[in-house]
Amino acid sequence: MQGAALDAAGALAQDATDPLAGFAAQFHHPYDAAGRRSVYLCGHSLGLQPKSAAQYVESELADWRRLGVLGHHEAARPWIGYHEHLTQPLAALVGAGTREVVAMNSLTVNLHLMMVSFFRPDGLRNKVLIEKSAFPSDRHAVASQLALHGLNAAEHLIEIEPRRGERTLRTADIIGGIEQESDRLALVLLPGVQYLTGQSLNLLPLIAAARRIGAAVGLDLAHSIGNTLLQLHDWDADFAVWCSYKYLNAGPGAIGGCFVHERHARRTDLPRLTGWWGHDKATRFLMGPEFRPIAGAEGWQISNPPVLSTAPLLASLEIFQRAGMQRLRHKSIALTGFLQGLIENRLRGQVDIVTPSSADERGAQLSLKILRPAAQAKRCHERLNTAGVVSDWREPDVLRLTPVPLYNSFGDVFAAVEALAQALCP
Numbered sequence: 001m002q003g004a005a006l007d008a009a010g011a012l013a014q015d016a017t018d019p020l021a022g023f024a025a026q027f028h029h030p031y032d033a034a035g036r037r038s039v040y041l042c043g044h045s046l047g048l049q050p051k052s053a054a055q056y057v058e059s060e061l062a063d064w065r066r067l068g069v070l071g072h073h074e075a076a077r078p079w080i081g082y083h084e085h086l087t088q089p090l091a092a093l094v095g096a097g098t099r100e101v102v103a104m105n106s107l108t109v110n111l112h113l114m115m116v117s118f119f120r121p122d123g124l125r126n127k128v129l130i131e132k133s134a135f136p137s138d139r140h141a142v143a144s145q146l147a148l149h150g151l152n153a154a155e156h157l158i159e160i161e162p163r164r165g166e167r168t169l170r171t172a173d174i175i176g177g178i179e180q181e182s183d184r185l186a187l188v189l190l191p192g193v194q195y196l197t198g199q200s201l202n203l204l205p206l207i208a209a210a211r212r213i214g215a216a217v218g219l220d221l222a223h224s225i226g227n228t229l230l231q232l233h234d235w236d237a238d239f240a241v242w243c244s245y246k247y248l249n250a251g252p253g254a255i256g257g258c259f260v261h262e263r264h265a266r267r268t269d270l271p272r273l274t275g276w277w278g279h280d281k282a283t284r285f286l287m288g289p290e291f292r293p294i295a296g297a298e299g300w301q302i303s304n305p306p307v308l309s310t311a312p313l314l315a316s317l318e319i320f321q322r323a324g325m326q327r328l329r330h331k332s333i334a335l336t337g338f339l340q341g342l343i344e345n346r347l348r349g350q351v352d353i354v355t356p357s358s359a360d361e362r363g364a365q366l367s368l369k370i371l372r373p374a375a376q377a378k379r380c381h382e383r384l385n386t387a388g389v390v391s392d393w394r395e396p397d398v399l400r401l402t403p404v405p406l407y408n409s410f411g412d413v414f415a416a417v418e419a420l421a422q423a424l425c426p
């Protein structure tokens with residue numbers, strides 16, 4: 001795929017030799033009002049629906065119709081342990097042991113649950129470090145956790161930002177910020193891939209720096225899981241949380257997930273918000289009053305899982321297993337590289353790419369800044385959507401385009417850049 005021509009023929013040639021090309025047909029691609037198939041480059045926001053998702057949901061609806069409550073034990077996939085079918089494929093995607101991951105709740109809820117356990121301010125060690133452009137929900141969650149401890153964001157929230165005139169963060173600057181606060185930091189919370197800029201942080205040295213100064217480390221992997229290669233166990237973060245409606249294609253509001261490092265698997269000294277689903281499976285239905293957590297991430301569950309919104313994730317993870325994350329990432333690098341090449345070739349001087357140019361520092365997404373006054377730039381984006389390229393706009397000035405290796409082709413990327421070139425015409 002390397003060095004392909006930056007034109008329609010180059011796109012065709014790459015699609016012809018793409019070993020993953022067949023997977024696009026396993027997804028429903030949206031159509032516009034005129035009945036034309038959209039070029040969908042918005043998987044960073046909501047992934048497309050796997051065609052198999054309906055069967056997986058229908059299978060649970062059928063078992064519910066047929067069995068009622070007996071489905072908890074007698075459904076084809078008994079509901080009592082339904083979420084366990086997700087454990088192995090999720091562990092493989094994030095590079096963790098099976099005891100370290102669980103599908104549950106949604107991202108921000110999981111972030112709160114994790115902070116209850118891992119944000120333990122103690123004397124002067126009472127601050128949280130995040131990045132300045134963190135997704136607002138993360139900031140709200142952190143600020144409210146600070147407030148629960150009688151602390152406040154103005155004094156206890158450290159926000160790292162890019163250098164003046166730069167859009168993305170430097171690893172050395174984040175490490176500098178961590179070391180500067182040192183034993184005043186109780187928690188470092190970082191994204192894998194930053195939602196606005198598409199920058200993929202070099203997590204290993206960042207996690208190491210935080211652990212060196214004695215802070216707990218958590219990760220928001222909303223834009224990383226199913227996108228970049230992750231090794232959470234070896235990287236040694238304390239916890240990570242994610243959603244599954246973006247690159248994992250599990251549908252709007254689908255069940256989220258959580259990683260808790262093995263070293264915490266049996267800790268009963270940590271405070272946690274508990275519920276019956278986190279209790280020891282062998283004695284859960286004896287309905288006793290005491291709480292004995294399941295060892296590992298499952299011990300942080302509270303409620304029984306929402307089977308109907310979990311079923312599409314199972315469908316999608318089965319596709320991931322067949323495609324293979326290594327092969328997907330390999331294609332993703334080529335696909336996003338092709339997008340970058342076309343933009344640089346065709347739209348030079350009209351559009352800046354905000355996302356780092358090296359494949360190691362990004363996932364599938366490219367964030368673009370249209371070099372026009374704000375209102376005009378936004379109109380260009382609207383024209384792009386009207387032309388059938390589904391992308392999104394994030395205030396104040398970012399257009400996000402994401403070719404997803406499971407269901408986008410090099411032809412999609414070529415068509416999108418052609419449409420963007422038209423949309424930029426005044």
Ligand SMILES: Cc1ncc(COP(=O)(O)O)c(C=O)c1O
Binds near residue numbers: 191256
């Ligand atoms: C980076 C990031 N963090 C957190 C969230 C919030 O996710 P949820 O609504 O599932 O809690 C999102 C949602 O898009 C996100 O992109």
